[in-house]
Amino acid sequence: MKKGLSEKELAFISKLELKNQYFFTRNDIQSNFTSINEMNVYIHRLKNKGRILKLNKAKYFLIPIKAINAKWSEHPFILIDEILNKDYCIVGKAAAKYWNLIDQIPFTYEVYNTKRHEIFTIFHIKINFKKRRKQHIPKGVKKTIQGHSFMIASKEESKQWI
Numbered sequence: 001m002k003k004g005l006s007e008k009e010l011a012f013i014s015k016l017e018l019k020n021q022y023f024f025t026r027n028d029i030q031s032n033f034t035s036i037n038e039m040n041v042y043i044h045r046l047k048n049k050g051r052i053l054k055l056n057k058a059k060y061f062l063i064p065i066k067a068i069n070a071k072w073s074e075h076p077f078i079l080i081d082e083i084l085n086k087d088y089c090i091v092g093k094a095a096a097k098y099w100n101l102i103d104q105i106p107f108t109y110e111v112y113n114t115k116r117h118e119i120f121t122i123f124h125i126k127i128n129f130k131k132r133r134k135q136h137i138p139k140g141v142k143k144t145i146q147g148h149s150f151m152i153a154s155k156e157e158s159k160q161w162i
Contacts, residue, residue, distance in 0.1 A: 003049045023082045076125045081150040088113035089140040095158040112137045
């Protein structure tokens with residue numbers, strides 16, 4: 001049985017989509033609700049319906065209405081940047097592939113960062129967060145993909161993963 005969207009859910013999803021704001025925080029949607037409790041209920045319902053994914057403590061991802069059967073995919077580098085925001089660097093085979101040093105499409109995206117240490121799967125993308133001290137994270141290069149910036153290991157540093 002398909003789960004439909006209520007009028008209120010559709011209203012605030014539409015507002016976010018009109019602004020092209022697929023990554024959002026509770027503060028971004030707070031004006032649509034009368035109380036924090038009501039907002040929590042709607043967020044919980046939308047997570048159960050598969051329309052919202054929780055990325056970290058404060059950030060969510062909205063699966064657009066135009067997604068067929070609520071199936072959507074986002075570029076892994078954009079997801080990594082939105083999950084961590086700072087003090088990270090994409091390394092490993094993903095960095096080597098980005099610089100066209102290898103032809104193999106990476107199965108796992110390796111990310112050195114200062115906060116998280118876990119293997120995280122989102123949209124069938126496996127992200128391996130490895131916690132490192134700030135001085136042991138490679139100096140990344142800031143690049144842009146689809147209008148969104150991210151940090152990736154330099155071409156010279158990526159050669160070690162060939």
